[in-house]
Amino acid sequence: MKNRGMIPILHVCLCLMISWMTMAQAAAPSEIIPEITPRSESMIVNVGKSASIRLTLSPRAVRAKGVTYESDDEQVATVTSRGKVTGVAIGECSIVVTSKYDERTSIKIPVRVIRPAKSITLHLAKGAVKVGETLSLQADFLPEDTSIKQATYKSGNTRIATVDENGFITGVKAGKVTITATAEDGSRARGRLSVQVIQPVVGVTFKTPHARVGVRNSTTLTATVEPKNATNRKMIWESADTSIATVAGTNNRVRVRGIRWGQTVVTGIAEDGGYKASIIVDVGSLRRAVTIRQLSVRNGRPSIQFINNSNLNMVEVRYMMIGYDADGNQIPMGRYSDALCGIYPEPLPPGSYTEYGLFYFLDQVNYPPLDRFSLVITGWTTDTGYYNSAGEFLYDYDVSEQNYEWGFSQ
Numbered sequence: 001m002k003n004r005g006m007i008p009i010l011h012v013c014l015c016l017m018i019s020w021m022t023m024a025q026a027a028a029p030s031e032i033i034p035e036i037t038p039r040s041e042s043m044i045v046n047v048g049k050s051a052s053i054r055l056t057l058s059p060r061a062v063r064a065k066g067v068t069y070e071s072d073d074e075q076v077a078t079v080t081s082r083g084k085v086t087g088v089a090i091g092e093c094s095i096v097v098t099s100k101y102d103e104r105t106s107i108k109i110p111v112r113v114i115r116p117a118k119s120i121t122l123h124l125a126k127g128a129v130k131v132g133e134t135l136s137l138q139a140d141f142l143p144e145d146t147s148i149k150q151a152t153y154k155s156g157n158t159r160i161a162t163v164d165e166n167g168f169i170t171g172v173k174a175g176k177v178t179i180t181a182t183a184e185d186g187s188r189a190r191g192r193l194s195v196q197v198i199q200p201v202v203g204v205t206f207k208t209p210h211a212r213v214g215v216r217n218s219t220t221l222t223a224t225v226e227p228k229n230a231t232n233r234k235m236i237w238e239s240a241d242t243s244i245a246t247v248a249g250t251n252n253r254v255r256v257r258g259i260r261w262g263q264t265v266v267t268g269i270a271e272d273g274g275y276k277a278s279i280i281v282d283v284g285s286l287r288r289a290v291t292i293r294q295l296s297v298r299n300g301r302p303s304i305q306f307i308n309n310s311n312l313n314m315v316e317v318r319y320m321m322i323g324y325d326a327d328g329n330q331i332p333m334g335r336y337s338d339a340l341c342g343i344y345p346e347p348l349p350p351g352s353y354t355e356y357g358l359f360y361f362l363d364q365v366n367y368p369p370l371d372r373f374s375l376v377i378t379g380w381t382t383d384t385g386y387y388n389s390a391g392e393f394l395y396d397y398d399v400s401e402q403n404y405e406w407g408f409s410q
Contacts, residue, residue: 034062034099042110043095044186045077045087053083053095053109065101072096077111087113090147114147117183120191128196129161129171137167139181139191151181151191161197171197174231198231201270204252204277210393211266212386213245213258214285223252223268223277232272240265245283258283261311261350282386284310286397290317290380292407293353300369302409306344306354306377314348316381318398323373331370335363341378376404 039054057063069079073093079085085095091113098106123138141149153163156178163169163179176196183189203226213219225233237247237254244262248255256266261284268277289310296303302321308314320341323331333340342361344354379398386394 032059032061032101034102034105035059036067036097036099036105036107038097038107038109040109042112043085044112044114045085046116046187047087047090047113050084050086053079053085053097055083055097057099062099062101065099067100068098070096070098071111072108077113085111089113090115090145112147114185115143115145116185116187117141117146117148117189118143118187120151120181120183120189122179122181122191122193124169124193124195128198129169130198130200131171131173134168134170137163137169137179137181137193139167141183141189146183146185148183148185150184152184154180154182156180161195169195173197174199174229198272199227199229201230201232201272201275202226204235204268204270204275206277206279208279208392210280210282211256212282212284212286213256214288215258215260215283217285218255218257221254221256221266221279221281223254225252225270230272232270234271235268236271238267238269239281240267245281256281261309263311282311284312286310286386287399287403287405289397290314290348290377292375292377295373295375295407295409297370297372297409302370302373302375303356304354304359304375305356306348308348308350308352311350312386313350313383314380315345315383316396317344317348317354317377318342318379319344319375319377321373321375323367323370325368326371331367333365333367335365340364370409372409374406374408376406378404 035058037056043051045051053069055067057067069081069083071077071079071093076089076091076093077085077087079095093111094108095111096106096108119142121140123140125135129135139151153165153167155161155163160173160175160177161169161171169179174197176194179193179195181191205224207224211219211221223235233251235252237249239245239247241262241264244259244264246257246259247266254266254268263280263282266279266281289312290306290308293307294305306317320339322339323333325331330338332338340361342359344359346358348354377399379396381396386397
C-alpha cells in the first residue's frame, strides 16, 4: 500500500518538469539580443580600391547565423556578401549591416570614398627664412581632385628650423634643413623641401673714420659686419671720386688703390639689408708729401726750395742739413752738432713752393762759406694733423732716420 501511494505523486512531478522545459524552450528566441560591433566606426576607401568590414557578433547563436551587407548608394560604394567594400566614386554613403538571426537588428557604417594624393609639392613664399622669422609653407597636392589635402609636417633638424602642424616654419639658426610633408589620407604620399635659414645683417661699420693710401699704392680696408655669423657678407663698394682712388671687393674687405693726391669717400653697401658704412680716404704718400725742389749754394750760403705735393695744408716743415768745404771736409754748422737743423715755419698750401729767406735755422754758428751741402726733410705739421695708414690721428709727422732721403746741392 505504501509503494502504490507514491506513484501518483511521481507522475505529477514528472508532468510539471516536462511542462517547465517546454515553456523554457518556447521563450528562448525572444530573450536573445543580437549585438553587432564594428571594429571601426567609419571607413575611408580609395576610388577603385577595396577594404573589408570587420565585425564582432555576439552571442554565439547570432554569430552562427551571420549578417547581410547593403550599400545605401552603390554609385559611391558597393559591398559584397562578405563585407568587401569597393569605392566607385568620390562621395559618402553607408553600409547597412543586418543580423540574419534577427533582422530587426542592424547598424550603419559611414563610408567615405576619396581620391588619394599621389604627390605633394612644397613651396615657400620667399627663397629663405631669416633667424627668428616665421613663414608659411604651401603644399600642392596631385591630382588636383585629391580629397583630403592635409599633411603632417616634420623638420629634419629642429635646431635649425621648426615647423608646426599647420606648416609654419620658424628659423632658429643659420643653416639648411629639409622639411617633409606626409599626406594624412593614408596614401603615404610625401613632399620634401630644402629650406635655407639665414642670419641677417643688422649693421655695417668701420672702426676708424679715416684711412690713407699712397699714390699708385693699394691698401685693404675691412668693414665690420654685424653679427659676426651673418650668412650673406657680400658688399658693393663705391668711391666718390674714382680719379682719386678706385675700389675693388665683393665682401666686407675692399682694396683701395690711390690714383692721385686728394681725398675721397669710400662707401660699402651690404647686399643683405642695404646697410652702409663710409670712410674718408686721403690719397698721397706721406713720405713724398713734401719734397726738395731745388738746392744750391749762393755766396757760400744754402739756397733751399721745397714743394708741397700733397693735399695737406702744411704749417711747418722741418729739415736737417750738412755742409762741406771745397776739399770735401764737413763743416760744423750747429752749436751742438755738425749738422744744422731748421724749420720753414710758414703756411705751405697744397701745390705751393717755399720762399727763399723764410727758412729758420736752429742753434746756427758762424760757419765758413759752403762749397756744397746735403739736406733731408725730417718732418712736417699740418693744420689739422693727419691720419696714418692705421687710422690713428696725429698732429705732426716725423720721418724716421731709416727713411731719410738726402738731397744734394748742385
